[in-house]
Amino acid sequence: MKIVITSKGNTPDSIMDSRFGRAQWFCLYNTETGKTSFHQNPNIEAMGGAGTKTAELMVELEAERIISGHFGPKAKSLLEKFNIQLIEVDIEEPIQGVIDKLDQTIPFQA
Amino acid sequence: MSYKIAIASGKGGTGKTTVSVNLFKYLSEKYKKNVFLTDCDVEEPNCLIFFNDAVLLNESTATKLVPSIEKEKCTYCGKCAEWCEFNAISIIKKARFTEVNATLCHSCGACSVACNFDAITEHSDPIGKISRYESGFGCELMVGRLNIGSTMQTMMIEKTKENIPENHKVLLFDSPPGTSCPVVETISDADYVVLVTEPTPFGFHDLKLMIDLVTEMQLPFGIVINKAGLGNNEVYKFIDDNNFELLGEIPFSKEYASLYSTGNILKNIPLEIDLLFRQITERLIKKIEKDEGNHHTER
Numbered sequence: 001m002k003i004v005i006t007s008k009g010n011t012p013d014s015i016m017d018s019r020f021g022r023a024q025w026f027c028l029y030n031t032e033t034g035k036t037s038f039h040q041n042p043n044i045e046a047m048g049g050a051g052t053k054t055a056e057l058m059v060e061l062e063a064e065r066i067i068s069g070h071f072g073p074k075a076k077s078l079l080e081k082f083n084i085q086l087i088e089v090d091i092e093e094p095i096q097g098v099i100d101k102l103d104q105t106i107p108f109q110a
Numbered sequence: 111m112s113y114k115i116a117i118a119s120g121k122g123g124t125g126k127t128t129v130s131v132n133l134f135k136y137l138s139e140k141y142k143k144n145v146f147l148t149d150c151d152v153e154e155p156n157c158l159i160f161f162n163d164a165v166l167l168n169e170s171t172a173t174k175l176v177p178s179i180e181k182e183k184c185t186y187c188g189k190c191a192e193w194c195e196f197n198a199i200s201i202i203k204k205a206r207f208t209e210v211n212a213t214l215c216h217s218c219g220a221c222s223v224a225c226n227f228d229a230i231t232e233h234s235d236p237i238g239k240i241s242r243y244e245s246g247f248g249c250e251l252m253v254g255r256l257n258i259g260s261t262m263q264t265m266m267i268e269k270t271k272e273n274i275p276e277n278h279k280v281l282l283f284d285s286p287p288g289t290s291c292p293v294v295e296t297i298s299d300a301d302y303v304v305l306v307t308e309p310t311p312f313g314f315h316d317l318k319l320m321i322d323l324v325t326e327m328q329l330p331f332g333i334v335i336n337k338a339g340l341g342n343n344e345v346y347k348f349i350d351d352n353n354f355e356l357l358g359e360i361p362f363s364k365e366y367a368s369l370y371s372t373g374n375i376l377k378n379i380p381l382e383i384d385l386l387f388r389q390i391t392e393r394l395i396k397k398i399e400k401d402e403g404n405h406h407t408e409r
């Protein structure tokens with residue numbers, strides 16, 4: 001499964017970004033391969049519609065699940081059309097910590 | 111042709127609507143049904159709450175043009191989305207997905223020009239309602255109401271103003287707060303702008319922004335100080351130093367504020383306030399009369 005975690009930086013020790021549409025970076029984590037890649041958000045400076053533009057990017061990255069602090073209504077409605085699971089969490093944790101937690105929980109959800 | 115007076119302030123809550131509805135009432139004593147008030151604060155219009163006996167005469171829907179994408183013709187090239195300054199179009203080639211977000215669309219038409227495949231057609235999408243009322247004392251007023259969630263304030267104001275009936279001697283425009291596009295749209299064709307301020311640092315700061323704006327737009331203006339007695343004397347000194355016109359002062363009064371809170375500022379008006387509004391109205395009537403036959407062209 002491909003999971004996106006919104007991130008403030010481009011390394012595993014970066015803190016999770018609580019914003020979705022205007023998050024600094026996206027960490028794409030592939031649970032099958034265990035690999036991560038970081039993608040810069042091109043929509044940070046968007047005047048409006050950052051949420052929908054970022055949602056389009058998620059579809060292009062083939063994300064199946066996204067972990068962020070908050071999703072705006074327009075982003076939410078677009079992501080739901082692609083059956084992408086959205087998880088809102090209120091934590092200030094490094095990306096690696098989030099990944100460790102995912103690794104612990106995913107086998108039980110299969 | 112009508113003499114147009116816009117009431118603006120910069121800072122919110124200084125008393126634009128209080129001044130607007132009072133000028134409406136007092137000017138109607140001279141001009142009778144020839145005074146028409148338009149509430150241009152389309153995000154939160156509130157003039158109507160002071161007219162308890164108002165009767166709805168007419169209501170229409172304001173619309174803007176929004177693109178639709180024909181799936182059969184679309185090649186998912188994404189040029190329309192690229193051209194869209196407002197990110198209102200989503201094209202995901204991989205998923206053969208197109209979507210137009212009407213609330214983000216500013217109706218500029220760039221997407222139609224961008225499309226090389228004739229895949230874009232435009233349809234009307236509602237942005238708000240325009241309602242005309244009889245005020246309860248003979249004069250009519252109009253209210254523009256922007257739909258919740260829409261970002262088209264300026265277009266809504268433009269459409270509302272387009273609906274103002276002709277042949278009124280005096281048109282009053284109650285402006286939204288701020289100094290950005292919606293305010294510019296409201297005051298753009300005014301013959302005179304009444305700037306309402308309060309003698310607080312915030313009120314003063316925004317008054318100066320507003321004066322910069324009307325000066326830039328070359329619109330004549332005068333100042334009404336509301337809630338006089340609050341704050342400090344800076345605004346008085348500023349008006350004096352620059353020789354700006356002070357149309358009048360309305361004192362800060364708890365009695366008046368409580369009348370406002372019950373929606374009754376046009377009934378049982380305290381004598382002191384009544385005299386002050388008469389004075390402001392007289393000064394405006396002089397301008398209206400002097401202006402007769404001397405109208406500048408529409409901007």
